[in-house]
Amino acid sequence: MPGRWRGPAVALGFLLPALVFLGVWIVYPAIRTIIRSFYDRDGTKFIWIDNYKSIFSTPTITTAIKNNAIWVLVVPAMVTAIGLVFAVLTERVSWRLAFRTVVFMPMAVSLFAAGVIWRIMDQQDPTRGALNAGLQVVHDEFSPPGNLQGASPSETTLTGSAKTGFVLKTPLKPGGVALLGLTGIAPEAVPKGAQQAAAPTPSSNQIGGVVWRDFKPGGGTPGKVESGELGLPGVSVSLKDANGNGAGSATSGPNGAFNFDGVKPGDYHVEIGAANFRAPFAGVSWLGTKLITPSLIIAYIWVWAGFAMVVIAAGLAAIPRDTLEAARTDGATEMQVFRRVTVPLLAPVLTVVFITMLINVLKVFDIVLAVAPGSSQASANVIALAMWRTAFGGVNDFGVGSAIAVFLFVLVLPILLLNVRRFKREA
Amino acid sequence: MGKHRLLLAGALTCALAGVVAVSSAGGAHKQRGVSGKISIIAKWTGDEQTAFEAVLGPFKTANPGVDISYQGAGDNTPQIVATAIAGGNPPDIATMPQPGTMADFAKKGSLKSIAFAKADIAKHYTSFWVQLGTVNGKLYGLFFKGSQKSTVWYNVKQFKNAGVKPPSTWPQFLKVAKTIRASGEKAYSIGGADGWTLTDLFENIYLRSAGAAKYNLLSKHKIKWTDASVKTALKLMAQVVGDTGNIPGGKSGALQTDFNTSVSNVFSNSPKAAMVIEGDFVPGVVASSNPLKAITGYNVFDFPSINGSKPTSVGGGDIVTLLKDTPAGRALIKYLATPQAATIWAKRGGYSSPNKDVKPSAYKDPLQRKAAAGLVKAAVFDMSDLQPASFGATAGQGEWKLFQDFVNNPKNVNGITAQLEAAAAKAYKK
Secondary structure: OOHHHHHHHHHHHHHHHHHHHHHHHHHHHHHHHHHHOOEOOOOOOEOOOHHHHHHHHOHHHHHHHHHHHHHHHHHHHHHHHHHHHHHHHOOOOOOHHHHHHHHHHHHHOOHHHHHHHHHHHOOOOOOOOHHHHHHHHHHHHHOOOOOOOOOEEOOOOEEEEOOOEEEEOOOEOOOOEEEEEEEOOOHHHOOOOOOEOOOOOOOOOOEEEEEEEOOOOOOOOOOOOOOOOEEOOOOEEEEEEOOOOEEEEEEOOOOOEEEEOOOOOOOEEEEEOHHHHOOOOOOOOOOOOOOHHHHHHHHHHHHHHHHHHHHHHHHHHOOOHHHHHHHHHOOOOHHHHHHHHHHHHHHHHHHHHHHHHHHHHHOOOHHHHHHOOHHHHHHHOOHHHHHHHHHOOOOOOHHHHHHHHHHHHHHHHHHHHHHHHHHHHHO | OOHHHHHHHHHHHHHHHHHHHHHHHHHOOOOOOOEEEEEEEEOOOHHHHHHHHHHHHHHHHHOOEEEEEEEEOHHHHHHHHHHHHHOOOOOOEEEEOOHHHHHHHHHOOOOEOOHHHHHHHHHHOOHHHHHHOEEOOEEOEEEEEEEEOOEEEEEHHHHHHHOOOOOOEHHHHHHHHHHHHHOOOOOEEOOOOOHHHHHHHHHHHHHHHHOHHHHHHHHOOOOOOOOHHHHHHHHHHHHHHOOHHHOOOHHHHHHHOOHHHHHHOOOOOOOOOOEEEOOOOHHHHOOOOOOOOEOOOEEEEEOOEOOOOOOOOEEEEEEEEEOOOOHHHHHHHHHHOOHHHHHHHHHHOOOEOOOOOOOHHHOOOHHHHHHHHHHHOOOEEOHHHHOOHHHHOOOOOHHHHHHHHHHHOOOOHHHHHHHHHHHHHHHHHO
16 A cells, blocks of 8 residues: 555544444434435425425414424523522532432333323323322412312202302202202212111201202102102301301211201201302313423423532532632622522523523434323424424324424524534533 | 446345245245245234234244234334335234225225135125225225224113113113213213214214215215214214213313223222223223223113114224235135134234124123124214224324314304315315
């Protein structure tokens, strides 16, 4: 080999393996994707930019672009801010290693697995989802569910709603009996100690009544106390006179019977109070179409906050102590030290975190697929998911799919260039 | 693709073919049956793969010269097959999840006609299944595994507590649901997070309220989605999905429950709902975790009749297709069309065969037997499977999304039909 070729040949020899790998797995697919994006669904007809036009005319894809914009605006800033706060606050506490390990832990879980965890935590049913279970405890403290939750009148003689309570439509005179039949109560929900329902026989200065589960297998006859139907004990009922003023209250016994004593002549209404029917906490619909994107963002921040914290903490450790001391000696408060000294000195690190998150967020995919149930995936759509759905997830349109991929690439490109230039400058 | 690579691939293929030719020439005289290599890419994985391999057993014994390689590809089978075709290396045999997908492949020329087996298939299958496997007058597909989608599964204990019996008509069905609600339980478990459960419900209602003829027209988009018959069916559907007090978790519960959870909601010792409306594959979903026994714990009834409609059912199934026309491939297709092959899987459970000559006694589970009997007589095929996938089978768009929107607002019949029509028109134009 002639001498002047030896240098380049050796260089090429060393570079060749990397070049081959990059060529086969990066350059060729990229070029192929760009070409493919100008062809139709079957890949046979050249259709110029029609695929790109259809990106902006397909509602599911435009939703994806809007959602991605929200992600870009919120997530990098939040992750950087939270990471900074954690790093600074834990810098001088003795248990910082433990704290940082815990915050960093989600990074050790794959993003998809993290998504599955959040999918379960976000369940609406408080018996399934941890978030709603927590909220339920608070909710029930202030507004405990009634003992007749979910119940409704068996007949139209009772009017009202679960929110207002139910009133017997026909007025009663002393000596009358109120039949308050309710359905929609599961056998397990009937209080223990309940006995066969029985209507009382009130005397002439009493108004009596019975509140009972007006259901037996097959339905039974609504409005009639039949054998096999249990009374509902512990239900608070009240008596209202013709003017709607309270005229007495009572609580039903084991057979569902109750009596109002010392009732003066006149017309009265019997009422089951709304408190009995207060519904249990139904749960926040974290995974519904309205809250899905915020829920996803929370999950994503949960995963990435640890990364930001660790990187920023490393940057923090590298800040010269004497600069901070000098500021303190000059009489700066801790807040001023943080804002005027620490943050500017950390700026390069913060930029790295911010840009890394920006690129990550533009490509966000797996957490959306894992957390969002099918019914809200259209509302949660992001560009990378739209690309995958279009190309592989049933539509099988590689033309439009490639066009979305190129579109995403074009979005990421300026940030990448920025990053490369920064690296060069620092080097 | 570069010319050189093609040449290289060609050379390799020739070399391989030579090797195969030599080896088969050596053994062909001694062996009975066919010989050669068969590669299969199919949907069946896990237990289903084991079952299918058991099905292949007798074929291998009868044809010892055949070397079968099997790849279970799950729901991504069409993508993997398409990639294999594009790479110039198609499998000999592949399964297709829907007739619509099969037609796409056939029209591109990727499939070989299986007309050679038409006599065998016509002997064991009703003309309904033969027609479904036919594209432009040529037979391409054999329905090896079917599913019967006109069944309602229920929790026996909850039916007993409410004192109700399985209904056979729509008004009875609604009354049963009302009685269950009065007993303090919820009647319907809806797995609406998966859009296909909703399209299946709609298809069952539409088949019974509009009839098979209209059903087939709608599945080809020969009548519009704004047709009065669609609106009637949606109004009937609203009586179920709009009865939110009767669904665990109400409206958002219906939309956020996936299919598997909707099944375990019913198949449980402390059930959250009494009925789940889906096909014969329902018990299979909870096979490993089902605390209930068939008949005493859970049971099934046929989807109720609407306005006196005759017993009928919506069928679905996996289609076996041929991509390379070889003697071995032909022999395997013919073998899979026999009742013997189907019986092997039927005996193992989790399977219904559209093959009418599989004896009912082959199904060990009486409920499976019942479902299979319905399948043989299926009148229509799953509509969303006949439509272009972008309309009938993609999460977050087309039918799946619009039926979810309908559950969210069951009063909006006119709005939804207009949107369905617009989406269908777009999908069929492509």
